[in-house]
Amino acid sequence: MSTVYAAVGWSRQKRIYDLTFGGVLVGYLAIFAGVSVALFPAATAETILIRAFGTAAFLLLHVILAIGPAARLDRRWLPLLYNRRHLGVTMFGLAAVHGLFSLFQFHALGVLDPFVSVLVSDGSFTRLETLPFQVFGLLALGILFLMAATSHDFWLNNLSAPVWKALHLMVYVAYGLIVAHVAFGVGQMAGGEWVLVGTALGAAALVTLHLAAARREAATDCEAPSQAGWVTVCGVDEIIDGRAKIVAAGGERVAVFRNGETFSAVSNACQHQNGPLGEGRIVDGCITCPWHGYQYLPETGASPAPFTEKVCTFRLKVGDGKVWLDPRPLPPGTRVEPATRA
């Protein structure tokens, strides 16, 4: 959390994260180029770079897409989620290098403008196996650019979390376009059958991870039984002190936190990136988001001063050994007296 914008809010963990990531990336590029030069001395440097950067971007995209559901299934993956945007921006950079080298190598210095050439020089739409794969790559690069350009919290705050989130969910569209780019491009070349097999395995792994995470989340989406406008959350002893129970009510997820002998309810979606607040903890008296550590006071849903983030609050009551929720959301930041054990 921060009250001012900085390019990167560096911390010790972020430095370790980025240095480790940079080392792995350099290692990948070096081993790819080294093996290529050793086995194929006649290969041109441009072609090696195009392949090294393109494959690095595609592999990194798989890692990026796997981190989200993996962290939902096992919270020990959360450190990888914390700085995922750095991976995303780097992935765009790798894809851009791949695209620019390809644009110059295959489309520059001819009778057509290079950008026109990308769109028309390979226009065999008449057969499935000869679809112009460059167009898929160009569209994906455009989406990745939009995501990288708006990755900073400045854009998150100004576009609002739902809009920003919707924009960044387009990564799945980009992934589909890149799969088509690979399948109809390098997948059609000699040796491409291995790339097709690898791509299919990668897609299967990602789909499986996402389905497993969705299945776990779906379990919390069953609307709880209600009585006279109040929804049963759970027994008062079912919530561990400092943690929450997530309940679906009124069409949205609500996080009901226990703080000692008191209970408070807020929207489950963090204002920052819609992270699952109900999977967080109460730290220093504040509800703390598991994704990036954004904090809210349980009784108001507002971040402690000087921060300004706010989420919706809900009325609670305790009775018959149970916690009850009024599913009507109150405006973000509205103070609600915590419910206490009778």
Add this chain to the structure above:
Amino acid sequence: MKPMNDEFYIGYLPKAPAATARHVRRVVLALAAGVVATGAVLAVVLPYLGAGVFEFGQVRDFRGVVRCDAMHAPRLTDTEVDYLLVGPGKRGALEMCGAEGQTVTLAGTLITRDGRRVIETAGPARQTAEGAAGSEEPPVSLGIMTLTGEIVDPKCYFGVMNPAEGRAHRACAILCLRGGITPVFVAKDRTGATAHLLITGLRGEPITEELLRWVGEGVAGKGEVVRMGRWLTWRLDPASLSFAGK
């Protein structure tokens, strides 16, 4: 209700909880090993077809007689070598045909593969004291042949790019041929042996536009093969072309 893991990670704190940090170290090590190994495997399974040489940056003078096949396939010939001429970038060297039959000196960069030689011109042809040479030997027909192979652009194929064939290079090859570079057919027989033929129409005329949709694909076609200098030319009927797989 027992928590599965009591630790809680907050990214902006100086250290991650111990068990979480141990798990992340294991995951990162496994990922790093997997990613680097994948890089090595990908580099192995994606072959760089072609073993041409482009003497990039080494411009030198070549001397010979300019020959053009119906103002379409400019070549520079001498008693030893028969160079195909291409221009800078993705362009042909059709302007050289203005010196047809003349003995000239030409600055350019050599491209070679499989005994074939191509020059990327780096300036206009300069006439020498020898002036006009005699006419070239008339083409010798080797018969009507049905060939299977791939239409390529000779500049990339003979060495500027390795690889310069197949799907990924198709757009570049089309742009090169549109720029006036002479199309070449790489014919392959069942044993994998290759032959390189300049492509013209049935009467020796340029047919680049008719060829574009077939570039970079496995195709078969029929036409008369003729020998012209040290190059073979395929006088192709474009209507006979069909997809033939690789």
